[in-house]
Amino acid sequence: xxxxxxxxxxxxxxxxxxxxxxxxxxxxxxxxxxxxxxxxxxxxxxxxxxxxxxxxxxxxxxxxxxxxxxxxxxxxxxxxxxxxxxxxxxxxxxxxxxxxxxxxxxxxxxxxxxxxxxxxxxxxxxxxxxxxxxxxxxxxxxxxxxxxxxxxxxxxxxxxxxxxxxxxxxxxxxxxxxxxxxxxxxxxxxxxxxxxxxxxxxxxxxxxxxxxxxxxxxxx
Amino acid sequence: xxxxxxxxxxxxxxxxxxxxxxxxxxxxxxxxxxxxxxxxxxxxxxxxxxxxxxxxxxxxxxxxxxxxxxxxxxxxxxxxxxxxxxxxxxxxxxxxxxxxxxxxxxxxxxxxxxxxxxxxxxxxxxxxxxxxxxxxxxxxxxxxxxxxxxxxxxxxxxxxxxxxxxxxxxxxxxxxxxxxxxxxxxxxxxxxxxxxxxxxxxxxxxxxxxxxxxxxxxxxxxxxxxxxxxxxxxxxxxxxxxxxxxxxxxxxxxxxxxxxxxxxxxxxxxxxxxxxxxxxxxxxxxxxxxxxxxxxxxxxxxxxxxxxxxxxxxxxxxxxxxxxxxxxxxxxxxxxxxxxxxxxxxxxxxxxxxxxxxxxxxxxxxxxxxxxxxxxxxxxxxxxxxxxxxxxx
Numbered sequence: 066x067x068x069x070x071x072x073x074x075x076x077x078x079x080x081x082x083x084x085x086x087x088x089x090x091x092x093x094x095x096x097x098x099x100x101x102x103x104x105x106x107x108x109x110x111x112x113x114x115x116x117x118x119x120x121x122x123x124x125x126x127x128x129x130x131x132x133x134x135x136x137x138x139x140x141x142x143x144x145x146x147x148x149x150x151x152x153x154x155x156x157x158x159x160x161x162x163x164x165x166x167x168x169x170x171x172x173x174x175x176x177x178x179x180x181x182x183x184x185x186x187x188x189x190x191x192x193x194x195x196x197x198x199x200x201x202x203x204x205x206x207x208x209x210x211x212x213x214x215x216x217x218x219x220x221x222x223x224x225x226x227x228x229x230x231x232x233x234x235x236x237x238x239x240x241x242x243x244x245x246x247x248x249x250x251x252x253x254x255x256x257x258x259x260x261x262x263x264x265x266x267x268x269x270x271x272x273x274x275x276x277x278x279x280x281x282x283x284x285x
Numbered sequence: 286x287x288x289x290x291x292x293x294x295x296x297x298x299x300x301x302x303x304x305x306x307x308x309x310x311x312x313x314x315x316x317x318x319x320x321x322x323x324x325x326x327x328x329x330x331x332x333x334x335x336x337x338x339x340x341x342x343x344x345x346x347x348x349x350x351x352x353x354x355x356x357x358x359x360x361x362x363x364x365x366x367x368x369x370x371x372x373x374x375x376x377x378x379x380x381x382x383x384x385x386x387x388x389x390x391x392x393x394x395x396x397x398x399x400x401x402x403x404x405x406x407x408x409x410x411x412x413x414x415x416x417x418x419x420x421x422x423x424x425x426x427x428x429x430x431x432x433x434x435x436x437x438x439x440x441x442x443x444x445x446x447x448x449x450x451x452x453x454x455x456x457x458x459x460x461x462x463x464x465x466x467x468x469x470x471x472x473x474x475x476x477x478x479x480x481x482x483x484x485x486x487x488x489x490x491x492x493x494x495x496x497x498x499x500x501x502x503x504x505x506x507x508x509x510x511x512x513x514x515x516x517x518x519x520x521x522x523x524x525x526x527x528x529x530x531x532x533x534x535x536x537x538x539x540x541x542x543x544x545x546x547x548x549x550x551x552x553x554x555x556x557x558x559x560x561x562x563x564x565x566x567x568x569x570x571x572x573x574x575x576x577x578x579x580x581x582x583x584x585x586x587x588x589x590x591x592x593x594x595x596x597x598x599x600x601x602x603x604x605x606x607x608x609x610x611x612x613x614x615x616x617x618x619x620x621x622x623x624x625x626x627x628x629x630x631x632x633x634x635x636x637x638x639x640x641x642x643x644x645x646x647x648x649x650x651x652x653x654x655x656x657x658x659x660x661x662x663x664x665x666x667x668x669x670x671x672x673x674x675x676x677x678x
Binding site for chain 2: 070130131132141150152153154155156252255256257258260261262264265268
């Protein structure tokens with residue numbers, strides 16, 4: 066292993082982090098002090114020739130596209146929004162959520178088309194635009210970085226496009242989902258050139274992960 | 286006074302003397318190899334009619350082209366690659382030449398896309414097209430040539446992935462899939478969107494053998510043994526012929542002595558609306574995209590009215606420059622031999638000396654006004670000349 070090049074894995078901060086490290090640990094891909102609180106920027110496992118980097122969620126596809134990381138774990142919603150050119154090898158099954166459009170309950174209109182040419186607040190302007198364009202609708206997209214549900218409440222927009230897991234936030238803010246745009250789960254992504262030049266190790270990793278995911282699926 | 290615009294347009298770059306010199310040296314090395322293999326250079330216009338460039342391409346290349354109108358309002362576009370212009374040229378002015386025809390080019394091409402280091406909107410490509418032969422010898426020659434070009438450009442750490450689009454096409458033929466489904470599956474294989482590929486294959490409820498073969502395609506990657514492994518997934522004659530074609534090409538590459546650079550990769554299908562046989566791409570570590578790529582495209586010239594098999598490849602010059610840099614190759618090809626300074630009485634002598642030395646092939650900078658010896662020494666030093674000649678009485 067001495068001369069083997071390192072494989073670098075980008076992991077997102079937040080809710081996917083724990084689930085990702087737990088899964089990788091099962092195939093022995095881990096490192097000492099691999100925690101979200103680590104102050105080190107790059108956490109290394111010398112024996113297994115692995116580097117881990119912990120990044121902001123939206124940055125994972127960027128690290129992987131440029132090849133700064135060979136592998137990343139990230140939600141499908143983030144991949145779709147980034148439009149990055151990366152290989153998507155596995156659906157890891159966790160981090161389930163969906164991206165949808167919601168409006169204030171009391172201002173609901175009969176048809177989706179009735180919202181054409183209105184304002185929509187979102188963290189996902191690209192996916193939103195692709196969706197509405199496919200419906201033949203033009204919208205005004207307002208990008209916000211957080212507290213999306215505030216948009217319609219204070220009159221910044223007529224609707225929101227956002228991620229929903231349980232729906233609690235929607236209910237608390239008197240919002241109602243009117244259309245599902247996409248379902249998302251965590252994915253294993255790989256840089257195209259890394260996939261080719263480090264094929265054996267990456268292929269072995271994917272095969273092992275697949276086995277674990279399949280047995281989990283059977284149990285569930 | 287109007288506002289000064291000092292930046293270059295999006296996706297374009299300046300090459301300063303040091304970089305321009307490296308670029309020129311790489312191009313010359315590559316061209317020397319092209320020539321040794323008997324390829325002759327052609328130059329085509331930078332602008333073509335839009336219809337020419339989009340001919341036969343089912344892909345949405347049009348949105349990536351830089352377009353403009355001529356005086357009679359026909360749409361023109363800057364060429365985005367050289368295979369199509371050469372196909373046009375061969376189908377028209379060169380159609381009566383004796384085949385096979387071996388042509389090369391080195392030019393800037395234009396594509397509107399998101400830029401990254403090594404991926405600009407204007408970039409330089411050198412490449413060859415071998416027209417009029419469908420033999421495996423032609424494909425092997427193209428690949429051997431690509432390997433030799435990369436090596437002559439100073440790169441040793443690279444890998445050339447070799448695939449065959451007919452392998453996947455054969456598997457898809459097996460189940461009478463409709464055109465749209467085939468397109469979806471090929472796109473998923475090409476982009477290794479394996480999650481989408483597996484999901485769609487499961488939805489299609491194909492026979493288990495077809496489903497397994499389709500899912501395996503992106504993972505058929507490795508050495509010689511992959512061809513045997515792939516035979517297990519080849520469901521018909523078409524796929525088997527594709528594998529036999531690869532074996533034969535590989536055998537010839539062993540004779541060319543470049544087989545150690547080759548890795549089989551049946552998940553590599555590149556732009557499938559265009560390629561009809563073997564395809565390849567070369568990769569280097571630390572560079573997130575391919576250095577060179579090519580393949581066989583037997584149907585393209587038919588669109589221009591001349592049925593003619595063809596194969597070829599292109600190298601990305603900036604990408605080679607970047608890969609060299611990242612592999613730690615540092616160099617400066619600028620040559621600065623002698624700085625000639627003189628006092629007021631010796632300008633004529635200095636010009637004569639400069640011309641004599643230049644005719645001997647030396648790089649000379651001649652002072653543009655009389656200087657003291659100290660000033661001349663300072664100039665020589667500032668400009669990085671190896672020697673100083675100072676003429677005084």
